[in-house]
Amino acid sequence: MAERDLLLSIDNGTQSLKALIFDAGGNLIAREQVLFTPYFSAHPGWAEQDPTVFWNALCNACRKIFNARGIERSRIAGVSLTTQRGTVVNVDRHGRPLRPAILWLDQRKCHGMPPLGGLWGLFFKATGLAGTLAYIQSETEANWIARNQPRVWAQTHKFLLLSGYLNFRLTGEYVDSVGSQVGYLPFDYKRLRWARSWDWKWRCVPVDPDQLPQLTAPGQVLGTVSRRAARETGIPEGLPVIAAAADKACEVIGSGSLDPSVGCLSYGTTATINVTHRRYIEPIPLLPAYPSAVPGNHTVEVQVFRGFWMVNWFKEEFGFPEQQAAEKTGVAAENLFDDLIKDVPPGSMGLMLQPFWTPGIRTPGPEAKGAIIGFGDVHTRAHVYRSILEGLAYALREGKERIERRSRTPITGLRVSGGGSQSDLALQLTADVFGLPTVRPHLYETSGLGAAIDTAVGLGLHPDFETAVKAMTRPGDRFEPDPSTHRLYNALYHEVYKRMYRRLKPLYKKIRAITGYPEEPPS
Incomplete structure (x- = not known):
């Protein structure tokens, strides 16, 4: 019987989905990529996609990596998923999408939402954050759907992020990772769980608790690959599905950073700077630190929305x-x-x-x-x-x-990932602007590698995240200012x-x- 020594990561981005196979040393053994049209726009500023496009890409990429690359399925120890953030899917009682997914790029607004009343309303007025709250309400996809497509919302059994939808297709269960919860949802970013019943977030969105998936911490088992998913993807039935995190969070640990002194730049569609912290720190008031790919940790982030x-x-x-x-x-x-x-x-x-x-x-x-x-x-x-x-x-x-x-906490060094990180000129320029040594990780696929780190720890191939990150990541090219x-x-x-x-x-x-x-x- 073959040793189960390989890790399958699925990385669902904005323009493509990749199936990646790593070993426990962080080496990329095989890679398959399936491109798709990022979105369609029924109206200016909208960005939507049929959720089955993502699932079909996942199936095609996995079948190709096993068939074309000759990977023995029996060697795969587990699978994990990392996806683009903030893309939402409404499904009915049978798990079927009720409408196209609204992508994170979508710019529609739901203005005119009533302001919060009572003590919460007074709090936001007193702190000067009423405008920020109104902005959040207008950006919330669930508000737009409930107001403009009430029949769709009335039929919505579960309101899922893309990660939750794909985890459902893989396991047959409505489960998702704590590390993937980045969006306009009633999530308590400080305590890393669904918000408590009295929290103001429940009053800003029309979502009920039973419309949300069960959450599991990164590195824990979400479920197992169902018979149907195995038939469609080629992934072995019963294989454990390990909770990972959203793409940016996975990039941070895939770049080798577990320390708040190391800033992780992502030169992707949205450019970001992130650090990992045990403490919950809002870089901008009312805008949260997001969940890390490491349980109990937060990724403190500032975005340049259009970035690269x-x-x-x-x-x-x-x-x-x-x-x-x-x-x-x-x-x-x-x-x-x-x-x-x-x-x-x-x-x-x-x-x-x-x-x-x-x-x-x-x-x-x-x-x-x-x-x-x-x-x-x-x-x-x-x-x-x-x-x-x-x-x-x-x-x-x-x-x-x-x-x-x-x-x-001073940031004394940088790691850079994402498409823009492949330019030597861009990295030297970064080192010169920041005045800090800037390192390109040894592997371009840092998001998929971060998911594989979650899988390796979850399956006991490494005893903890510190050991796993040390074993599976290493610096590549270094640029001095x-x-x-x-x-x-x-x-x-x-x-x-x-x-x-x-x-x-x-x-x-x-x-x-x-x-x-x-x-x-x-x-």
Whole structure:
């Protein structure tokens, strides 16, 4: 009988799903990826997808990894799942989706929700957070569905995150990981469980407790692969399904960080900086620290919502030559942009970019827009591209400083994962902007590796998370900051970048008042 020594991770992203097989040393043994259209839009700003698209991609990826790669199924010890965050699925009593999933990218709003009354209402007014609460209510997908599709909501047996839906398809049970609970749900982020009955969150959403799945801590068994799922996916029936966490949380431990002094940057569609903390720390008041992939821990995070999506924006709007070259060479257009900017000096000759292409809740405010200042006749599209990378690094450095102030723990080193981490130029630029050593993990698939770490601990292949992270992760390329370049960036950051939003904010408000974009939330 073959030894059960391999770990299957399923990583469901925004544009693809990957099936990944690791060994207990963190080595990637096999990988299969299934691409799909990220979403469709019935109306401007909407982002929806048929939930069965995700399940079919999971089935196809798993069948391919066993059949095409020749992996012995009997060697798989367990499976875990990590997914994009904040995507929600309504299912009926038979587990069938009642409507398309609403993705995290969706921008619809549900304005006009009644403000909280009673003591909670007084509390939010007194603390100056009533506007933030109104924003949260308007962003809550369940509110929009209940108001605009009441028949769908009346038939909703369970209201699940994408992770909960796929775990249901795998096990036949309505179960999910504590580590995956990132969304507008009545979840107590501090205590890492569903909120208590008196909590204000239950009054902001129409969800009942029995519409939510049972939660299990990361590293614990959620259930086992059902007969039906085994038939559809090729995963052995009865294989334990281990609770992992959302993609960003898995990236943190997959990058090798369990210490709050190590900042983990994710250069993905949403760019983030995260640290792991035992303490619950809100980096922005009322915006929570999310669950970690390690039980009992939190991942303290600051986001730049559009992040490295801006690279794709640049490609579509200004990158036609690279797109043409990519078609001829078979190299991704994004990989050619490093050559485009190799001769652009640090600081982009004074071109400064504020990467608020999509407004935030409190940081920046909902009126925020992107801005580029400092243009001269010397500037080209190459300078614009470098200023995008620099602007994202400035914004994440600002997030780092916010986390340090709130946690009172200095961040002394960086790990970088996500698609943008494959650019040497982007990582050297990051080291120079932050003035910190910056490390690319040994493996690109940090989210899937983090899920595999959860599986390894849950199955006893490693005794604890510290041992597992040490055994399964290791540093790859290291980028040291150049002192003179850091001095340049430091001056631009403090004397220009950090002043831009405050100076431009009144103009952003005027633009919104005149044009109506972005839409102003209720007061």
